[in-house]
Amino acid sequence: MADGGGWSTIESDEGVFTSLIENLGVKDIQFEELISLDADTIRTLSPVYGVIFLFKYLRDPAPSSTTPQDGTYETSSSSDVFFAAQTIQNACGTQAILSVILNQDGSHTPGGGAPPIEIGSELRSFKEFTAGFPADLRGEALSNSEKVRTAHNAFARASPFVDETARQARDDDGDVYHFIAYTPVNGVLYELDGLQPYPISHGECDAGSFPEKVIGVLQRRIARYPEGETRFNLMAVVRDLRVQARETGDVELLEREERKRRAWAWENTLRRSNFVGFIGEMMKGVVGMKDHEGKYDEWVDQAQQETQKKLMRQ
Incomplete structure (x- = not known):
């Protein structure tokens, strides 16, 4: 190809x-x-x-x-x-x-x-x-x-x-x-x-x-x-199941299919989005908050311990 x-x-x-x-x-x-x-x-x-x-x-x-x-x-x-x-x-x-x-x-x-x-x-x-x-x-x-x-x-x-x-x-x-x-x-x-x-x-x-x-x-x-x-x-x-629902007057089916379409639209919007910048800013905010509270080192140590526990369980 x-x-x-x-x-x-x-x-x-x-x-x-x-x-x-x-x-x-x-x-x-x-x-x-x-x-x-x-x-x-x-x-x-x-x-x-x-x-x-x-x-x-x-x-x-x-x-x-x-x-x-x-x-x-x-x-x-x-x-x-x-x-x-x-x-x-x-x-x-x-x-x-x-x-x-x-x-x-x-x-x-x-x-x-x-x-x-x-x-x-x-x-x-x-x-x-x-x-x-x-x-x-x-x-x-x-x-x-x-x-x-x-x-x-x-x-x-x-x-x-x-x-x-x-x-x-x-x-x-x-x-x-x-x-x-x-x-x-x-x-x-x-x-x-x-x-x-x-x-x-x-x-x-x-x-x-x-x-x-x-x-x-x-x-x-x-x-x-x-x-x-x-x-x-x-x-x-x-x-399209919505066409069938309208033709038969099936209100429940129509509502279910309309909800499905709204969910599809939302999921497709997420697919087109790049969240790297958002995640980076969120992480900087969390780090800044922990540093301001004086708990940054404690937070990092706790995360390392949890990671080690997960590795040991594998």
Whole structure:
């Protein structure tokens, strides 16, 4: 993959993903984290347009151009699937999101009364512009989209100590994580992974069978990991639950969703903030107060003793 080009790592978070697509002009869509891997959980959120799966990236051999580990490659040039190769680091979260959104904006919507996703003029223009592009060129066009990159970077964690252009989707142990999308298009369940050479077909799938079908695929994928591995995250792409609440007159649901949106807005504000200066000033204030009271040395000794106790317990 090429250099990150200014794309920062973002969290796998329902509030982040929802706000990101709203900033891109997408309407009446939100993300919901799935805390259990079962079909009934997905079905309760119906209509579900697709899911975003986050997992620890295993350094397997280079992908085969003929056979994926599960499913079959869709190599037909006439395939009506929006698929872009991942050409840069750090953008795989947004790329997975768009892999669902841009495949559910018209006749491909999985049915069951679900309206097509309103993707907005910016994404509509991008999709039309790249309609005839091969996957690698479409990936380059995505990585060079200033609008998409700006929306993506708006949710990066603020830090004065990190070079944003060098970030990777790693945890504290140095593991690399990757996002992919699963969505039904034209009656077929597709796995859309920008690190693969083609979309991967997992067979026939409609709105009614999507929950069971995608859970089966995910279970097979998770089974390839060592026993005890739990670092996975699954997010459903669903219709804005506030719309449903207004249509059905469910006041309790509407109030709950409005509270959730306010919490998301607050959390996203915190993500954009750099608190280093505030923490520094607070520490200077505390030190000054202890020094003024004549208790500075006592305070430091007590802190050292507590630290030693914690080290001894480890």
